[in-house]
Amino acid sequence: MTSIPPRETLTFPPGPAALITPYLPPNNTNTTTTTSSSTRAYPYVTLTYAHSLDASISLGPGIRTALSGPESKAMTHFLRAHHDAILVGAGTAVADDPGLNSRLAAAVAADADGGGGGRVKQPRPVVLDPRGRWAVHAGSKVVELAREGSGLGPLVLVDTGTVMEEGRRRVLEAVGGRYIALEARGERGRFEWADVLSVLKQEGLGSVMIEGGGEVINSLLAPPGNAFVDSVIVTIAPTWLGQGGVVVSPVRSTGVDGQPVAPARLTDVTWCPLGEDVVLCGRILR
Numbered sequence: 001m002t003s004i005p006p007r008e009t010l011t012f013p014p015g016p017a018a019l020i021t022p023y024l025p026p027n028n029t030n031t032t033t034t035t036s037s038s039t040r041a042y043p044y045v046t047l048t049y050a051h052s053l054d055a056s057i058s059l060g061p062g063i064r065t066a067l068s069g070p071e072s073k074a075m076t077h078f079l080r081a082h083h084d085a086i087l088v089g090a091g092t093a094v095a096d097d098p099g100l101n102s103r104l105a106a107a108v109a110a111d112a113d114g115g116g117g118g119r120v121k122q123p124r125p126v127v128l129d130p131r132g133r134w135a136v137h138a139g140s141k142v143v144e145l146a147r148e149g150s151g152l153g154p155l156v157l158v159d160t161g162t163v164m165e166e167g168r169r170r171v172l173e174a175v176g177g178r179y180i181a182l183e184a185r186g187e188r189g190r191f192e193w194a195d196v197l198s199v200l201k202q203e204g205l206g207s208v209m210i211e212g213g214g215e216v217i218n219s220l221l222a223p224p225g226n227a228f229v230d231s232v233i234v235t236i237a238p239t240w241l242g243q244g245g246v247v248v249s250p251v252r253s254t255g256v257d258g259q260p261v262a263p264a265r266l267t268d269v270t271w272c273p274l275g276e277d278v279v280l281c282g283r284i285l286r
């Protein structure tokens, strides 16, 4: 029998955790003892990502780029452990081969004891992949982690008209994930956010942490997507990535007077230095 090497575990100190906690889903919907989010029409949505001083989240489309330092990386895993689901677009799944689990020590401990006792559990990975671009296979990191019990099998949302290969379907189902067909009735063959969030709600997921990438983030920072966002947590890394990066810059709309309207502004803001990074938490001003 092959033994699985121990994975890195992370800890997030109580001081910064106390600053971030007000922006988490109410009563931490991802514990085994609460049902607080059951009356909401949609899951609680936390939009979170890391960007450079020139607002890039990666050096270019398809290039995995580490921006977070160790302290803010631990914060990301703290966030993951406090949400029911973690969502990325197909571009991120293809570029990063992400694990989409929490390596927070408490989440790892919960895996080991079956997640009992009201402690945090692993988030359910969700990938938006209307055209079936993500060639998930047995060696995909998220699948490996689910197989070894360090994460959950992903739900992959595909357009109703997309026929998925049987091999990929089996890979997902073997680890408790699956394809979910959803009509991509938005512009350019995209899902409407209301539809995506309704599916997650039907799956019993009361909160979702949305990590990216560029297209997903930009569509959630401008109307109509921003109406679904409950909190925003941005890690700002002290570096510039230069021209050609994947930039966070949502589209502007035009007001009735023909003048440009800024897409969004944060309110109820907290700044939290973490190592060499700074983390900005806020809520979209309505």
Ligand SMILES: NC(=O)c1ccc[n+]([C@@H]2O[C@H](COP(=O)([O-])OP(=O)(O)OC[C@H]3O[C@@H](n4cnc5c(N)ncnc54)[C@H](O)[C@@H]3O)[C@@H](O)[C@H]2O)c1
Residues within 6 Å of the ligand: 048, 049, 050, 051, 056, 057, 058, 059, 060, 061, 062, 063, 064, 065, 067, 088, 089, 090, 091, 092, 093, 095, 096, 128, 129, 130, 131, 133, 184, 189, 190, 191, 192, 193, 211, 212, 213, 214, 215, 216, 217, 219, 246
């Ligand atoms: N720094 C960070 O925090 C961070 C986080 C995530 C990704 N990234 C980086 O971002 C880059 C990828 O960004 P991107 O913009 O190419 O990819 P993305 O992850 O936003 O994926 C875009 C794809 O996702 C799907 N998609 C997105 N919104 C959808 C919707 N509403 N309905 C249906 N499908 C939808 C489509 O297939 C689309 O082509 C990579 O380089 C990755 O490393 C960085």
Ligand SMILES: Nc1nc(=O)c(N)c(NC[C@H](O)[C@H](O)[C@H](O)COP(=O)(O)O)[nH]1
Residues within 6 Å of the ligand: 049, 050, 064, 065, 066, 067, 068, 073, 076, 088, 092, 096, 097, 098, 099, 100, 101, 141, 211, 212, 235
């Ligand atoms: N917070 C954050 N800091 C970064 O520097 C960075 N590159 C990402 N990127 C988010 C994106 O969702 C990645 O795909 C996952 O971070 C992959 O990492 P995992 O294998 O899941 O740990 N996120």
